[in-house]
Ligand SMILES: CC(C)(COP(=O)(O)OP(=O)(O)OC[C@H]1O[C@@H](n2cnc3c(N)ncnc32)[C@H](O)[C@@H]1OP(=O)(O)O)[C@@H](O)C(=O)NCCC(=O)NCCSC(=O)C[C@H](O)C(=O)O
């Protein structure tokens with residue numbers, strides 16, 4: 001597979017386009033809150049909602065009716081100018097329509113030319129391989145040059161095709177614009193021909209069962225997680241590329257308990273954040289993707305016991321060494337980020 005040389009990998013893909021980042025900006029992205037920009041009532045909530053979330057995403061793709069795509073795009077551009085995104089620190093993203101759709105070109109060109117000064121990330125759906133990223137990369141670079149932007153717009157891919165899973169490492173490495181990748185369980189289930197209409201979470205039929213008993217009594221069985229492999233594969237690909245993995249949508253809006261379990265599974269496996277589709281899911285995402293205060297205190301005990309990150313120590317009866325020091329650093333650094341945005345948790349972590 002032909003690859004760019006290290007030097008050319010970081011070259012702007014259009015004369016006049018901003019220099020790509022060599023290190024990604026460090027941002028808190030516990031929840032990416034989806035907003036349907038064509039609905040005036042919901043769009044009007046954005047200025048009040050923005051300070052309460054880490055990212056607001058103007059969705060132009062699935063869930064936006066075909067006859068509302070132009071209105072959604074116009075709404076997204078209006079959203080860009082409804083809040084001081086760059087000044088106040090909440091991320092402003094937009095999910096554009098897929099690359100082979102009749103709307104992709106207008107989505108990307110209008111967003112970059114009319115909202116690029118506020119836009120942090122373009123979310124690319126149904127990515128199948130690095131070629132999708134390469135195409136969008138050069139197209140956005142030309143638009144950035146035309147718009148006179150001085151900061152590169154980043155890409156976030158959705159992992160929601162079987163081919164995309166087979167190539168997830170190449171996608172993660174395809175451009176310095178890559179900021180992260182989310183699991184898209186609905187499209188991925190359809191692409192894989194999985195027999196479920198659920199959007200994330202478990203399924204009562206996906207179980208393991210114990211061996212038959214001599215007395216013929218009922219055999220115990222336990223539900224398994226159908227997303228374990230894909231999330232773990234996604235995390236490995238992203239962390240190898242130095243970007244972040246995210247869980248995507250949880251569709252059963254009324255079941256916040258199952259939503260929390262799905263979010264928690266993703267957090268524990270290494271995901272940095274999740275999507276929130278409804279206001280009720282924001283608090284769940286915040287609770288799950290902010291490290292637990294007791295975990296933070298224990299992590300900081302480990303860091304204090306091995307200041308240079310090497311050696312061995314026993315803390316509360318558990319062996320700690322260089323590896324657990326690195327685990328503790330992940331939790332402590334995340335806690336610092338959360339504390340910078342969330343005074344309640346700052347107090348809990350300092351306690
Ligand atoms: C899912 C919804 C359609 C539900 O909307 P609604 O029926 O209006 O819910 P409620 O009556 O409970 O609403 C209560 C109030 O909250 C406001 N609201 C609703 N949704 C949002 C939102 N996302 N952000 C802000 N505010 C919201 C309502 O307006 C009510 O306000 P008020 O009347 O003043 O009290 C709706 O939540 C929705 O459309 N959510 C987004 C869905 C979405 O984006 N889906 C696509 C992403 S998932 C996907 O594409 C799959 C993925 O790609 C894959 O393949 O896996």
Ligand SMILES: [Mg+2]
Nearest residue numbers: 062160184187
């Ligand atoms: Mg999808």
